Every structure is written in C-alpha cells, then in structure tokens.
Amino acid sequence: MKKLFFSSVAMFVAVVLACSCASCKNSAKTSAAEADTIALVGPTFSADSAYAFTAAQCAFGERTMNSRAHDLCGEWIMKKFASYGMTVESQDADVKGWDGTTLHSRNIIARFRPEATTRILLCAHWDSRPWADNDPDSTNWRKPVMAANDGASGVAVMLEIARALQSDTTLKVGVDFVCFDAEDWGTPQWADVADDADTWALGAQHWATHLPEGYEARYGILLDMVGGAGSKFYQEGVSKQYAAEIVNKVWRTAAGIGYGSFFPMKDGGMLTDDHVPVNEKAGIPCIDIVPFFPDCQQSSFGPTWHTVNDTMENIDPNVLKAVGQTVLQVLYSEE
Template sequence: MKKLILLFLMILLALVVAFAMGWLSPADRSAEEAEAAAERLHPVGPSFDADSAYAFVGAQCAFGPRAMNTSAHDRCGDWIARKFSEYGCEVSSQHARLRGYDGTMLNSRNIIARYRPAATTRILLCAHWDTRPWADNDPDSTHWRKPIDGANDGASGVAVMLEIARQLHLSGGLTIGVDFVCLDAEDWGTPQWANSQDSEDTWALGAQYFAAHLPAGYEARYGILLDMVGGQGARFYREGFSMQFAPEIVKKVWRAARAAGFGSYFPKADGGMITDDHVPLNRIANIPTIDLIAFYPDCTQSSFGPTWHTLDDNLEHIDRHTLKAVGQTVIQTLFTEK
C-alpha cells in the first residue's frame, strides 16, 4: 500500500511539473534559466585591486576638499587627467561656467577619458569628482558651513574608475570601448541651511552640461554612475530612476554582481529615487544610465549613510571590501558585454 501511495505521489508530482511547464512560455523559461545560471559563480575579467583603489581615494583626499573654485579642486583635476592618460586613455576636458544655486559662477571641468577610442561599441562609466562645500548634514551645527573631504561622496567613484582603467590597461583583454567621465559641479546643490528653496536643478550641474553638449556623434550603449561606492556597511539597492529609465541594465549589473561573487552587496530590493548625475544623462542625452549608489534603509541620520555631507566623510570611513564589490561587479559587467 505504501508503495502504491509513493508511486501515486510521484506521478502526481510529475503531472504538476509538466502542467506548470506548460503554462510557461519559451521566453519565460529562457528568462528563468538565465536567472538561475546567473546565480552560479562565474567571474570573468581581471581582478580589481581594492588596495589600489583605496590609495586612489587617499590621493584625492590629500589635495583637501575639492569644492568648486578652489585650488585643491583644480590641482586634483589635473592629477585625475594625468592618471587616466598614464593608463592609456585619450583624455580631454569640457570646461564651462555654470551658475550655482546662489548665483555663484562655477568654473566647471568635466574630464573625459576614452579607453579604446576607435571602438564603436562603448560603455559609459561616470562619477562626480567635486566635493560638497558645506557639511550641512553634520550632527554638529557649528560644522554646517565647513567643506568636507568627500572620501566617499566623490573620491570613491573616481577611484573605482581609475582602478578599472588601470586593470584594462594592464590586461588589454577588453575589446569594447569604455568612456570614463568625471563629472564636475554635482555637489553645489542648495544647502539645508539656505533660505532659498531646494530644487533638483541646482544639483548635477556638470552632468546637465555634459548631457546637453555631448561630443559630436557620441553614442554609448548604456551608462553606469558610481556614487558613494566606498562606505562602510554599504549596500546598493535598485535606485528608482534607474528602474524607470534602464531596468534591463539594472538586471544586467545585479546579475554580474552575483556571478562575480558579490551578490550580497546588491540586494534584490528597491531603494529611493535619487536626484543624481544619471538623471540628465537619461532625460537629456537619452543614454540609459543607472546609479550605483549606497542606500542605508535603517540609518536614522541619512539613507545615504552616517557620513553623508558630514566632516566624517573621510578616508577613515572607507571600506576596501565595498570598493572591491563595486569594482569587480563593474569589471564583470564589462567583460560579459558582447
């Protein structure tokens, strides 16, 4: 009797599976199989060196706060351009005079570094390199008008891009082109202590300019923005505008994170909608661009983490493991591109 019951259950299970498979279209089954395959560890491309990236963060911070219209800002910009040139990139600068929220004219410089400039298939990687002039989210109000080091908010994204450029230069194994764009004047947005009303147009000024003044004939398959990608305890949730404008790129990058072994840093969960450099790239330049930006859902001080726009955004609070997770994920994405 037990054998009959067991046989019956086996037949019933087979029928259920067959019935379920019948309801799945070939496209659905293909998508499920691709998702399951992505869960398996399969790293490709060179190894991202987190120690090197950490050193790049430190080198930027050594200039001091890189707020707009300061000598530290200008000297760091020259250093960034030289480093990309050392790693075989064709480097140019896009200069502009941009008006800040308070009418201040900002001497802006977008730095464009092209790896394999002759390649027609291109991926855009970008990050802002300026720093916040005011620590207006610091728990100590006496610090609100002081500039920040911007180790995470600014330097970390540039550092990851520099290390990727260095690895591409060393390996020479990537056949597609990559454009590293260091965007300026991102963090001159209206401070919390200002009397004027905050507007999203006061942020990402360099990205707005770049999106409206693309190099002649410029095209990119898609873009990835790196913002605050070195913080302690950081996790990267699916950002809202990224899901609105480029959901397939989000899936691609999250799949790459799992394949590279860093899926725990990229939860399959949604974060907020962030006004950032990727918004004008999507809206103005029509380049589908996603934002890899840290999201701390349980942090009471800020969902961007405890150091955001505070004097604690310094090298002491940069985590090599976070840099590694993001950098290796981007390398995995690039080396799985056809």
C-alpha cells in the same frame, strides 16, 4: 548629491509597481534564484589600489569648486588616466550655482579604445560638497566635506578600472570614463530658499547637452559613494525607470560572482543624481550604483553623507572591491 524625491513620474511608477505587486514579487524571487555562480572574466580589481586612489584625492584637501585643491586634483586625475594610456580631455564651462555663484567647472573625459564604435559609459563626480549641511552638529553646517566617499571613491574605482584595462587586448567594447564636476553644489539645507533639483549635477547637465556629434553609448553606469563602510547598493528607482535591463544585468552579475550581499535585489529610493541628465538629456540609459541605508536615522545615504565625517577612516576596501569587480565583470561580459 543627492536628493530622494517622488515626482509625478515617480508616483506613476510607484502605482504601476503596486498594481503588479504579485508578479513583481515572483519576478524578484526568480531573479535571485537564477543568479547562478558565474566564472570571473577579465582582470582582477585591486581594492588596495582603489583605496590608495581615494586617499590621493583626499590628500589635496576638500575639492570644492573654485578652490586650488579642486584644480590641483583635477590635473592629477587627468594625468593618472593618461598614464594608463587613455585619451584624455577636459570639458571646461562656467556654470551658475544655486546662489548665483559662477563655478569654474571641469568635466574630465578619458577614453579607452576611442576607435571602438560600441561604447560603455562609466561616470562619477569628483567635486566635494562645500557645506556639511547634514552633520549632526550644526556648527559644522558651513564647513566643507572631505568627500572621501561622496566623490573620491567613484573616481578611484574608475581609475583602478582604467589601470586594469591599460594593456588589455581582449575587451570587445570601448569605455568612456567621465568625471563630472559641480555635482554637489546643490541648495544647502540651511539656505532660506526651496531646494531645486536643477541646482545639482551641474557638470552632468552640461555634458549631457554638449555631446560630440554622433556620440552614442550602449549604456552608462554611475558610481556614487561606492566605498563607504556598511554600504549596500539597493536598486535605485530612476535607474529602473530608464534602464531596468542594465540594473538586472549588474545586480545578477554581482550575485553571480559572490557580491550579492552588497547588491541586494531590493528597491531603494529615487534620486536626483548625475544619471538623471544622462538619461533625460543625453538619451543614454544609465543606472546609479549608490548606497541605501533604510535604517539609518542620520540619512538614507549613510551616517557620513554631507558631514565632516566623510573621511578615509570610513572607507572600506571590501566595498570598493565589490563594486569594482562587478563593473569589470559586466564590461568583460559584453559582446
């Protein structure tokens, strides 16, 4: 992941937002004021369990494309979902990387209550960035990233949600967990070519254009880098463009159950991420829960993004808890 961008569409949205500045400010104040405390529903999200799932993925090593660690971790993820009673399948495809490399990708799809016609999509990517190309030390730029946060944390939150759902009989919707592959093979900063947004999110692009006939989801939530220390999740721009109601639902839910400090009702950037093809190619309104560090000189995605320091030492269970409990609350609030 992930690239901040301002396309022509983004510029149009920015102009519209600027033109309605006063009403936007009033609306933001109203939304924050109306986010009253709400009672918890559904199971409790275990931060310790999610932390352990994050560490278990990192124990395989860097899960870079076409590596043994990648393949072994993929098998482990599938078995974990299956152990919680999910219906599990893989979507294998050879896709082309930015440099023409053939990448043997595997999207992992796990379904809770596959018979349910009303479905919610949860997704995250599970591959590791092959190059720490944003590391402050240039000698690390061609080293792989452990991806404890940028990869493992999102899958870990989904696994813990699956564990919490395994014996449930009260949830009124089905849930599809999709672990996207080949997300982080996008053009490296050191490459002598222009970055191309289409070199990112390759697994999500494939999934979005190869959906089972008749597949529908009410909406989707992408979990990207949801465990990093110091993370706050601003409202991402593409999410607001395509799924503003879902953004409002999630952020108001977070505030209502006591996690408003992690989910400030403020705008972040617009990103190239897995939710873009889900919105644009699959036609499923999908939001991105992704951190935004407006004052971080290293990166607006935080100090460990695409560096060799994206390790377990920089994972905070409290952040995993805030995201996981919020998503569970959203799921159990569905009718």
